[in-house]
Amino acid sequence: MKGHSSSGPGTPNIPMRIALPPPSHPPVVYLAGAIRDDHPEDITWRRDMMDRVGPRAIWLNPLGGKFYNPNPPEGQPRWTLHQMVASGANLIVKQDLWCVARADIVIFNFAALKEGYPNIGTLVEFGCAVAPSWPTPKLIYSIIDPEYTGHENKGIFHLHPFLEINSSIVFPSMEHCMEFCIRHFPVLSGVNPHYRGEITSAA
Numbered sequence: 001m002k003g004h005s006s007s008g009p010g011t012p013n014i015p016m017r018i019a020l021p022p023p024s025h026p027p028v029v030y031l032a033g034a035i036r037d038d039h040p041e042d043i044t045w046r047r048d049m050m051d052r053v054g055p056r057a058i059w060l061n062p063l064g065g066k067f068y069n070p071n072p073p074e075g076q077p078r079w080t081l082h083q084m085v086a087s088g089a090n091l092i093v094k095q096d097l098w099c100v101a102r103a104d105i106v107i108f109n110f111a112a113l114k115e116g117y118p119n120i121g122t123l124v125e126f127g128c129a130v131a132p133s134w135p136t137p138k139l140i141y142s143i144i145d146p147e148y149t150g151h152e153n154k155g156i157f158h159l160h161p162f163l164e165i166n167s168s169i170v171f172p173s174m175e176h177c178m179e180f181c182i183r184h185f186p187v188l189s190g191v192n193p194h195y196r197g198e199i200t201s202a203a
Contacts, residue, residue: 026189027139029181030060030099032125033109034117037078038070045109045174052178056185060099062092096121100128104188105139107181109174110163114148130166142167143177 031046043063050059066087067080079087100106106129112119129138142163150160157164164170171177186192 026055026057027104027185028060028102029057029105029107030103031062031107031109032096032100032122032129034112034119034122035062036112036117037068041111045111049107049174049178049181053181053185056182056189057105060103062096062099092121096125097128100125103129103138104136105141107177108140108142108167110142110144110148111174113150114145126163126166139168140166141169141171141177141181143171143174146172 031049033042033045035042046061046063050061065081067083069076069078069080072078077086077088081087081091085091106125108122108126108129110119110122112122126140129140144159144163149158150163151157159170169180171180
């Protein structure tokens with residue numbers, strides 16, 4: 001039955017306003033950062049991000065499906081996918097870059113840089129993510145400790161310019177980034193796109 005409004009003879013039929021569910025296309029988010037043997041923090045920050053932000057995003061995790069065995073039998077790999085195939089260099093590079101290509105947003109956790117780890121894979125992913133050739137530019141959320149600069153020219157700028165300019169937002173901590181994602185992903189998906197109001201100073 002078609003909805004219409006009619007209050008009597010001569011009243012034009014006016015279609016009723018039907019309440020439709022809000023649009024919902026969660027952003028696809030890739031979690032980029034170091035993955036090192038015997039560094040559980042490389043696992044836990046991704047787990048915490050996915051658990052707390054939850055279904056507000058579609059998650060791409062480079063650790064998804066992986067198993068780690070610190071003491072494998074001789075000749076067997078430490079890292080496997082589903083305990084079926086070795087997680088080797090060829091698979092890692094191609095799958096991780098596939099994830100970067102598919103993502104709408106890439107969250108880069110650069111905590112390992114401050115620890116002196118070179119983070120080569122993550123930096124290559126960063127370069128791919130910020131490339132101008134994507135049909136739709138990706139949002140880049142970088143998590144960088146405020147004490148890390150990435151250079152020695154402190155008289156000119158604080159954070160390395162390639163990190164600062166190419167990041168949509170630089171967060172000082174994972175907690176800060178996580179809280180922002182909880183609040184803002186519903187805006188990006190169209191679920192809660194409303195203006196939040198004006199901040200007024202207390203009298």
